[in-house]
Amino acid sequence: MTALEHDPQATQHEQPEAPEGGLGRRGFLGWVMAGTTLVVAADLGLSRTAATAAIPSLPQVPEIYDLEDLQTDAALPTANLVTVTINKDGTASFALPRMEVGQGIVTSTAMILAEELDLPVEKVKVTLAPARPELLFNQLTGGSNTTFSTFTPIRVAAAVARRRLLDAAAIQLGTTVDRLTTTGGIISDTLGNTVTYGDLATSAASQVVEAVEVLLKSKPDYQVIGKPRNRTDAREAVTGRKKFTTDLDVPGALPTMVCRPPEHQGSPKRVRNRARVLKMPGVTHVAMVDTGVAVRARTFGQCIDAIRELEVDWNRGTVSGESDQTILAKLKAQELPMVVPQVPVLAQQVDTRFEFMFRSSAALEPYAAIADVRKDRAEVWAGLKAPIVAQGNIAAATGLRPDQVKVNVVTGGGSFGHKLFGDHAIEAATISRAMGVPVKLTWHRVDEPRQGRLHPMATSRVRATMLAGQVLSFEQRHTSVTTDFSHGLGEMITSLADELPTGLGGLGFAETIFTLTQELPYNFGVVTQLLNEPLEFEDKFSTGSMRNIYSPDTCVAAELTIDLMAKKAGKDPMQFRLDHVKNKRVRAVLEKVKKEGSWGRKMPKGMAQGVALHKEYKGATAVLVEIDCRPQTVGRDLGRETYTGPRVTKAVIAVDCGLVINPRGVEAQMQGGFMDGLAMTLSASNHLRDGRFLEASWDNYFYTRQWNVPPEGVEVHIVDPGSDTPGGVGEAAVGSSAAAVACAYARATGTLPTRFPINHGQLRFKPKSFVPSLPPSPTDGLKKTY
Amino acid sequence: MPKQTFILNGKPVTVNVNDDVRVLWVLRDLLGVTGPKYGCGINVCKACTSHLNGKAFNPCSVKVGDLRKNDKVTTIEGLPATVGAKGEDLHPMQEAWLELDVAQCGYCQPGQIMAAVALVKKVRREGRDITEADLDRIRNVCRCGTYVRIREAIEKGARAMR
Numbered sequence A: 001m002t003a004l005e006h007d008p009q010a011t012q013h014e015q016p017e018a019p020e021g022g023l024g025r026r027g028f029l030g031w032v033m034a035g036t037t038l039v040v041a042a043d044l045g046l047s048r049t050a051a052t053a054a055i056p057s058l059p060q061v062p063e064i065y066d067l068e069d070l071q072t073d074a075a076l077p078t079a080n081l082v083t084v085t086i087n088k089d090g091t092a093s094f095a096l097p098r099m100e101v102g103q104g105i106v107t108s109t110a111m112i113l114a115e116e117l118d119l120p121v122e123k124v125k126v127t128l129a130p131a132r133p134e135l136l137f138n139q140l141t142g143g144s145n146t147t148f149s150t151f152t153p154i155r156v157a158a159a160v161a162r163r164r165l166l167d168a169a170a171i172q173l174g175t176t177v178d179r180l181t182t183t184g185g186i187i188s189d190t191l192g193n194t195v196t197y198g199d200l201a202t203s204a205a206s207q208v209v210e211a212v213e214v215l216l217k218s219k220p221d222y223q224v225i226g227k228p229r230n231r232t233d234a235r236e237a238v239t240g241r242k243k244f245t246t247d248l249d250v251p252g253a254l255p256t257m258v259c260r261p262p263e264h265q266g267s268p269k270r271v272r273n274r275a276r277v278l279k280m281p282g283v284t285h286v287a288m289v290d291t292g293v294a295v296r297a298r299t300f301g302q303c304i305d306a307i308r309e310l311e312v313d314w315n316r317g318t319v320s321g322e323s324d325q326t327i328l329a330k331l332k333a334q335e336l337p338m339v340v341p342q343v344p345v346l347a348q349q350v351d352t353r354f355e356f357m358f359r360s361s362a363a364l365e366p367y368a369a370i371a372d373v374r375k376d377r378a379e380v381w382a383g384l385k386a387p388i389v390a391q392g393n394i395a396a397a398t399g400l401r402p403d404q405v406k407v408n409v410v411t412g413g414g415s416f417g418h419k420l421f422g423d424h425a426i427e428a429a430t431i432s433r434a435m436g437v438p439v440k441l442t443w444h445r446v447d448e449p450r451q452g453r454l455h456p457m458a459t460s461r462v463r464a465t466m467l468a469g470q471v472l473s474f475e476q477r478h479t480s481v482t483t484d485f486s487h488g489l490g491e492m493i494t495s496l497a498d499e500l501p502t503g504l505g506g507l508g509f510a511e512t513i514f515t516l517t518q519e520l521p522y523n524f525g526v527v528t529q530l531l532n533e534p535l536e537f538e539d540k541f542s543t544g545s546m547r548n549i550y551s552p553d554t555c556v557a558a559e560l561t562i563d564l565m566a567k568k569a570g571k572d573p574m575q576f577r578l579d580h581v582k583n584k585r586v587r588a589v590l591e592k593v594k595k596e597g598s599w600g601r602k603m604p605k606g607m608a609q610g611v612a613l614h615k616e617y618k619g620a621t622a623v624l625v626e627i628d629c630r631p632q633t634v635g636r637d638l639g640r641e642t643y644t645g646p647r648v649t650k651a652v653i654a655v656d657c658g659l660v661i662n663p664r665g666v667e668a669q670m671q672g673g674f675m676d677g678l679a680m681t682l683s684a685s686n687h688l689r690d691g692r693f694l695e696a697s698w699d700n701y702f703y704t705r706q707w708n709v710p711p712e713g714v715e716v717h718i719v720d721p722g723s724d725t726p727g728g729v730g731e732a733a734v735g736s737s738a739a740a741v742a743c744a745y746a747r748a749t750g751t752l753p754t755r756f757p758i759n760h761g762q763l764r765f766k767p768k769s770f771v772p773s774l775p776p777s778p779t780d781g782l783k784k785t786y
Numbered sequence B: 001m002p003k004q005t006f007i008l009n010g011k012p013v014t015v016n017v018n019d020d021v022r023v024l025w026v027l028r029d030l031l032g033v034t035g036p037k038y039g040c041g042i043n044v045c046k047a048c049t050s051h052l053n054g055k056a057f058n059p060c061s062v063k064v065g066d067l068r069k070n071d072k073v074t075t076i077e078g079l080p081a082t083v084g085a086k087g088e089d090l091h092p093m094q095e096a097w098l099e100l101d102v103a104q105c106g107y108c109q110p111g112q113i114m115a116a117v118a119l120v121k122k123v124r125r126e127g128r129d130i131t132e133a134d135l136d137r138i139r140n141v142c143r144c145g146t147y148v149r150i151r152e153a154i155e156k157g158a159r160a161m162r
Ligand code: FES
Pocket: B037, B038, B039, B040, B041, B042, B043, B044, B045, B046, B047, B048, B049, B058, B059, B060, B061
């Protein structure tokens, strides 16, 4: 379903690109390291070369310098090395200082290495590096930044290795390098003599560190990059051999779960029946920690049974007595004013205000970590996107020094921002220390929406002023419950404070990130987009980003408003957007969905198309959807605990994400991102009542299921801008998908939805008990076989 | 402690554990068979989906004591052998999954594949082919949103299961 094509309209870059590939190719410096087999290295800071350009006043900050640049620049001064090893069996190995959570970076990294090494992708072994404190900001996986920031250094290391292997081959074959060619890990001379990388791994090794200058392959020569490729770990996944944290067998690490407080972020006061629970079958330890009462047992099932028996006195939580309405009222009171006064003479105005509910960023794999904490050292295994920050936090929690803590990064069962935080690893370490034994901790599903990380509740106001069909101004004011950035992004910003572009100094973390990510892709006169995260919410909620930070919400608010503006101007929504797009790259994706999605085709009453555009992560995404809001569809009855609602019947996505490494990976990220956007607009939220979150199951928290999937498919079209550098894709589709669905819903129903998700007002399930904190494990499974 | 005996992926196994422990934990925590995943423990997410005597079941919701000694439990690890696949060969449904590159994080996928195989067998027993309505009713959660490719893979796998 992917169509990779070159769009001639989009070839002209309107933004400065990296110098490589421009006037003559630039040489890069890498190193041959000392070792018994060939080990080469490159500086991770290679990804960017010069300081940022001065900021002209008109474009918004992200057009010049965005969140990716910040993450990449934060990686610059650490000047640390990533190494590639050529093994005697002819394979190459590389430890990626990032985390795979399903986004496919292991595959795309292997492809980049294979390209520059001239080695088959299967012979490139990419693993995840454990916490490397010396890498500082170079080991944070987030903001869709991985490929963007590691692209050049990885290629340089590979090019050094290839160069070095050629030198060694020339000696062995008694010829010169210019007479040699490399294909598939084999070096041949003009006479047909061959030698493999494996044969040369030792002779190409060096006893001293040597600097080597190399040129990189240029785009027309790419053989691997840009060709669709299946994931390298696909076979492991479909055979069940892929190991996630709780699948690991760490000696003595028995199953452990936590009995958690009824209120959000409450804490235990006292356990009344510890002795009795300790006697239950399988139970080995019961320990009170600050997040709850931990139980360790022979099986997780016995942990659950024990937790249901525990009698605990609880302290109140951090939002005791608060509910959705009280928080919304507080947010409303803090909304920043608009600049343009209401109803100026002659002008037309569109004024909108939207509310976005709390959402859970939990993955299907619940938070899980293994910890073995001893007196003088600790070892932890967990899915972590910022392992260095976690290492520091674990050290602090266990009273050890960071260098006494070993943090192993395990592939995660999804992240969506959830695993940026080390909550699970820190908690496991705390419990292991309290019990004095190794533990294998899992959160129960119930714990995730109630105590886990949330996408913060927010409101977004927009005011657009138009005069005689011209848009004069577009103002957006986003007001949000505090977003927790303590996973490392915050530190990045602090360390770069003096170097950030003008206009960012003096802003808080959240406001800085907001400014770095918001980029309205339209010419709407004077544009201001501001964020306010009132201090009163600090530490009240466990929050974080969720497959993107603010953009899905701001995009929904902006795009719905744009539809209203189009209406006021008497224009078709698609045409109105095309009339105002800021540059060719965004125009290209919009034109693409217009054509592929047959914009404007006739639909029955109750059905409609919707379109939206989003620009971020050095790329642009346009989404066109068709939605069915007819009663027979909305009211589909698929049985108990099944929320159906309006159905998107078809989605067409066009994405420009710069240089594409793996089109298949891009397609997967777009399809996955679409489902996130769909859920955010139509169905997925957490309800806060009296300081407690009600959701406790996938049948309460309506992330999408098969019955929400567009039956006519999610089509992905990659629009190639002719760029030499990759952008980010992990989050690129979420905002525009959420907005396109919202716009389609508004058009199909003739209403303007103002609260998201649209079904939040009606509670569609019976909340599970809070005491005991876990529901009983069912026993009727034999009656439900098929 | 009571002895629990059943057939796991073609071989009889015996474990010492109380009757009321759910099969999922017996498989994962005691026998080290980790293909079936934990995603909820209350028969909602379907990540643990495996087969009991050839039909889909959710081991998080069955007491081990309710298994009889001739009951055949098949997890994703034992799926290829059910069609006589040898060595590294896979079940046609797994092959379809590979061809369409369905998995993202992969956490839900063993359960998705086991559910898909059971669904195909169920509609065949009913003497018909898979419909959109059948696909719509699959409850297995995929938080990475691989649903579209799952649908395509099931149709492909079903054709290969003839
Ligand atoms: S773990 Fe069995 S259905 Fe969720």
